[in-house]
Amino acid sequence: MSDQASLSSPLPGSGAEVGPSSSLESTGCCEEHKEYLSLFCLDDLEPLCKQCAADSHAYHRVYLLAEAAIDCKEELKTSLSGLNMKLKNFEDVLQMCKKESKRIQTESKLREETLKEEITKLHQFLREEKASRLRTLMEEMEEKTRKAEERMNRLSEVITPLEEKIQLTERELHEEGDGFEYLQGYNNAMSSTWCGDMKPERIHRPLINVAKHLGNLRYAVWEKMKQIAPxxxxxxxxxxxxxxxxxxxxxxxxxxxxxxxxxxxxxxxxxxxxxxxxxxxxxxxxxxxxxxxxxxxxxxxxxxxxxxxxxxxxxx
Incomplete structure (x- = not known):
């Protein structure tokens, strides 16, 4: 294909024979020169008549319209092939993105289950630790309550006879009579008031050991938790x-x-x-x-x- 087509073909209406190829090339008419558009300007990418090619497109690359159509189709095929390749590349990336999105959702679901299991283990540990510490507190309460009741029973065993002696002594003080008659029973009355050196038992730390149960509680639980969460x-x-x-x-x-x-x-x-x-x-x-x-x-x-x-x- 030459850059410049020959301009020696006969013009329409000149009386010269127009061959079949000329009729195939003619697909339109130039509005300015009223000639068939039989050429194509490669620089301006537009169909031309021969007069346009000789005048305004004299220094442009011009060749036959039929050849231009074939070449343009080939260029379009090449461009179309490139577009199809780009489309395929984008579609491939889109499919990868869809797979990645599905993979992310699946992995998130699996990791969610693992996360729940691990947190559930920690909750179970805390529930067991709570029950254990409450049980220890209740055991101490029951033990100290039992000891307190034992002390109260022992004190009651001492208080009851003392109350009886006090009542008896008070009656002796209010008995009628004086002198010999009163003093005659004095020895027995004094003997009844004697109780020796008996003293009440001293109570040592009867209250709950609060510091044992609540001192640095969260830290103590955390220290113990490290055994199951290295x-x-x-x-x-x-x-x-x-x-x-x-x-x-x-x-x-x-x-x-x-x-x-x-x-x-x-x-x-x-x-x-x-x-x-x-x-x-x-x-x-x-x-x-x-x-x-x-x-x-x-x-x-x-x-x-x-x-x-x-x-x-x-x-x-």
Whole structure:
């Protein structure tokens, strides 16, 4: 295809024969020159008649309209192919986003169940601790109440005879008579008032030991709770786990599976190409927190394996 088409073809109405190709090329008429639009300007991208090509488009790249139509169709096909490719790429990303959204919802549901289970364990611990401490308080109350009742019974055993002696002595004081007759019974009356060196038993700390039950209560419960909730200095980032890496619900341990996982959350570990943090296919996993200064050390249990690697990774 030449940049400049020949302008020697006969004009309409000149009496010259117009071949079949000329009739095929003519798809319109120029309003200015009343000639068929048989050419196409590549610079302005518009159909032309031969007179327009010779005048206003003299220095433009002009070629036959039929050839231009074929070339334009090819260009459109190329553009259409590019658009289809872009559309496919966007649709692929859209499908990945849908899968990721479904994966997020599924994982959120599973983690919600794990969270509820862990919080339920803490609630159960607190309920049991509450019952245990209330039971201890009640036992102390019952024990001290029993001892107090025993003391009261012993005191009652002493008080009753004393009251009787007091009443008898008061009657002796009000007896009629004096002199010999009164003094004759004085020895017996005095003997009845004698009770020796008997003293009431001193009560030692009869009250509830409040400090024992309420002193630093929440701290004491928290200290005891640490036995069922040990602290893990390293938390694993499940988002970086390889396909065969299965992380525990506490995110402080993991194991490698030899085949497809049978866990309920197997599908949340599917390879997601859009996740740049995901190790594929390596059996690796990173910790959640990083560091850039200081000295760090950990105790790691490797289990029943003779092949393992522990190290640090640069973000780059």
């Amino acid at each position: 602290y893990a200095p390293v938390i694993l980032d499940s988002r970086t786990a390889g396909e065969v890496v299965r992380v525990s619900s506490e995110l402080n341990s993991f194991h490698i599976t030899s085949g497809p996982s049978q866990r309920a959350d197997q599908h949340i570990n599917e390879a997601i190409p859009a996740n740049p943090e995901h190790f594929h296919p390596q059996t690796c996993i990173l910790a959640r927190d990083g560091f850039n200064t200081g000295v760090h050390c950990w105790d790691i249990e490797v289990g029943d394996t003779s092949s393992w690697t522990v190290g640090v990774a640069d973000k780059d």
